Amino acid sequence: MATLESFSCPLPKLYYDTVQLAHGSGGKLSAELIEAIFLPCFGNDTLNQLEDQATFAVPKGRMAFSTDTFVVNPIFFSGGNIGDLAVNGTVNDVAMSGATPKFLSIGFVLEEGLPIEELRQIVESIRYSAQQAGVNIVTGDTKVVEKGSCDKVFINTSGIGFIPPEINFGIAQIRPGDKIILSGSIADHGMAILTKRKGLSFQSGIKSDTAALNGLIATMMESEGTIHALRDPTRGGVATTLNEFAGQSGLGIRLQQETIPVNDAVRGACEILGIDPLYVANEGKLIAAVSEEHAELVLEAMRKHPLGTQAAIIGEVTNDHPKKVVMENAYGTERIIDMPIGEQLPRIC
Amino acid sequence: MATLESFSCPLPKLYYDTVQLAHGSGGKLSAELIEAIFLPCFGNDTLNQLEDQATFAVPKGRMAFSTDTFVVNPIFFSGGNIGDLAVNGTVNDVAMSGATPKFLSIGFVLEEGLPIEELRQIVESIRYSAQQAGVNIVTGDTKVVEKGSCDKVFINTSGIGFIPPEINFGIAQIRPGDKIILSGSIADHGMAILTKRKGLSFQSGIKSDTAALNGLIATMMESEGTIHALRDPTRGGVATTLNEFAGQSGLGIRLQQETIPVNDAVRGACEILGIDPLYVANEGKLIAAVSEEHAELVLEAMRKHPLGTQAAIIGEVTNDHPKKVVMENAYGTERIIDMPIGEQLPRIC
Numbered sequence: 249m250a251t252l253e254s255f256s257c258p259l260p261k262l263y264y265d266t267v268q269l270a271h272g273s274g275g276k277l278s279a280e281l282i283e284a285i286f287l288p289c290f291g292n293d294t295l296n297q298l299e300d301q302a303t304f305a306v307p308k309g310r311m312a313f314s315t316d317t318f319v320v321n322p323i324f325f326s327g328g329n330i331g332d333l334a335v336n337g338t339v340n341d342v343a344m345s346g347a348t349p350k351f352l353s354i355g356f357v358l359e360e361g362l363p364i365e366e367l368r369q370i371v372e373s374i375r376y377s378a379q380q381a382g383v384n385i386v387t388g389d390t391k392v393v394e395k396g397s398c399d400k401v402f403i404n405t406s407g408i409g410f411i412p413p414e415i416n417f418g419i420a421q422i423r424p425g426d427k428i429i430l431s432g433s434i435a436d437h438g439m440a441i442l443t444k445r446k447g448l449s450f451q452s453g454i455k456s457d458t459a460a461l462n463g464l465i466a467t468m469m470e471s472e473g474t475i476h477a478l479r480d481p482t483r484g485g486v487a488t489t490l491n492e493f494a495g496q497s498g499l500g501i502r503l504q505q506e507t508i509p510v511n512d513a514v515r516g517a518c519e520i521l522g523i524d525p526l527y528v529a530n531e532g533k534l535i536a537a538v539s540e541e542h543a544e545l546v547l548e549a550m551r552k553h554p555l556g557t558q559a560a561i562i563g564e565v566t567n568d569h570p571k572k573v574v575m576e577n578a579y580g581t582e583r584i585i586d587m588p589i590g591e592q593l594p595r596i597c
Numbered sequence: 598m599a600t601l602e603s604f605s606c607p608l609p610k611l612y613y614d615t616v617q618l619a620h621g622s623g624g625k626l627s628a629e630l631i632e633a634i635f636l637p638c639f640g641n642d643t644l645n646q647l648e649d650q651a652t653f654a655v656p657k658g659r660m661a662f663s664t665d666t667f668v669v670n671p672i673f674f675s676g677g678n679i680g681d682l683a684v685n686g687t688v689n690d691v692a693m694s695g696a697t698p699k700f701l702s703i704g705f706v707l708e709e710g711l712p713i714e715e716l717r718q719i720v721e722s723i724r725y726s727a728q729q730a731g732v733n734i735v736t737g738d739t740k741v742v743e744k745g746s747c748d749k750v751f752i753n754t755s756g757i758g759f760i761p762p763e764i765n766f767g768i769a770q771i772r773p774g775d776k777i778i779l780s781g782s783i784a785d786h787g788m789a790i791l792t793k794r795k796g797l798s799f800q801s802g803i804k805s806d807t808a809a810l811n812g813l814i815a816t817m818m819e820s821e822g823t824i825h826a827l828r829d830p831t832r833g834g835v836a837t838t839l840n841e842f843a844g845q846s847g848l849g850i851r852l853q854q855e856t857i858p859v860n861d862a863v864r865g866a867c868e869i870l871g872i873d874p875l876y877v878a879n880e881g882k883l884i885a886a887v888s889e890e891h892a893e894l895v896l897e898a899m900r901k902h903p904l905g906t907q908a909a910i911i912g913e914v915t916n917d918h919p920k921k922v923v924m925e926n927a928y929g930t931e932r933i934i935d936m937p938i939g940e941q942l943p944r945i946c
Binding site: 268269270272273274275276277278279297298299300301302303304305306307308309310311312313314315316317318319321341342344345347351353354355356357386387388389391392393394396397398399402404406408411418419420479480482483484488492496587588589590591592594595 | 617618619621622623624625626628646647648649650651652653654655656657658659660661662663664665666667668670690691693694696700702703704705706735736737738740741742743745746747748751753755757760767768769828829831832833837841845936937938939940941943944
């Protein structure tokens, strides 16, 4: 696998070391930013047209389209930064429909005074993660706001992918008896952000799981097991995603607590900080509802993929307790896993 | 034409009067915001699925895809607000390719403490302007950042449209002899923002020209005149767009100053404030490069459309002075219209 360094893009010296309001003016300094940073890093035939919109050929069929704005604080954290997060987050939202993600837009909001070097690092991560995910950045926009009017940098990505004809994933497809498969350990991303904020990153060894999941999903689809729904448990964590499954399908979900993988360092940090890992964000994990008879088939395929080695069946869909998620622990005690009301960890993505 | 009021969407009472961090958590308060404001206003079959991505059928052919983040300050101004600006801006960027805009995504970044009533007004404008432009909002995202971490509200919109088979607009199609047509008066939007900031809105009578131009473009295309390139002169104004035409085509552009429509109030305000209207943003105007023999045909069609009554041929493309825009005034004096370097009016969109 190529490393970030091998994709490093050249950076001609810019006139300013920090982002100026005029970098967002649409004038000469905007052009300098585009020519010196964005085009060398992202350049492709479509983007290079420098039109106000990308145009490209599309096949007849069904398309997936998703958007997300990333406001994570801090912008650099253990395992990634706001740039790869912005690519992976939208690639994953597109891919959860069964679509093959193809095209991304990027919209930057930059705070006046942001060091160009930090912008360069973010852009390089965007380039690298887009390359890894097999998507092209085909259109973009940059706005600059006065110092104090935003927090360093916000990034919106919108993504487009094409859905193979036979695929129809969605919460409406979930059936009683379906197995719930989780692709790996939970809460890594949220706890990486939180420990960084608290200055504990080095000691903790906790790293964000930020990753593009389209490769893992392709592997799952190749297994030919019947997948009913896929979703990535980001904000609000596994608890929120499973409550969406239950609430929108009208069915119940029963979890086995001891089957849910949590890395030791994350479990320890959650205990110390009094945080339930079920509610903490992930950025490189997925939850699948898979037909009972194909669950082992899909699970086996997932475990052979680098992003699915810890995949596990963590529960099943049931007609009991409609719209509720219930978790049973190792002692047979049950508790309801509700939607979160408040905000446990703001700005984790 | 339906009025904004007739599209007014119901607003159930929310638990809070102002935006809370938890409204962006993905949990119960996020769901409340979606169910009480976004779905009643934007709801359509695709959005109502509440999946993390929109899915829809697409025809085989060419597609246009564009993105823009709107950070305008103030968020309410004479003639519009950040909501309709966000819809019209992206609809226009998509439409400039000749595409029929169809689908929009919306990504909100909200500042903690924003009054829900202001959000509701913005959302209602989004609904109304999307309806007017004939586009559906099919997917979205809401982030909330702590008070002080952004300025009230930023909105990203990304848009998708489909390009008729025979259409191929682009700067690469511009030819010497092409006429430059401007669809109406310049600098209205930027001066509406500036006068609002300076507390002069009421006296000035200046209103933003924010409007979706896809209807006007459809009219132009129906005239069957050969259009080579279309662009909307937003940030940096007409001067910047024409410099992009010249710079990217390698050709020169010659303007006749007295043919460029400027409303009296705008001209007066520009004079008082020492601002050149050629560099001021428009949000409901387009510039077309049209083949010489069809320019009158296209112009005539434009003038019959409500958004093109003031349309005028303002200049032509030439082999002289490659990559430069030159303007001749009523006395025959010429000056070069350069790209702006600095930022004259930050955050006008």
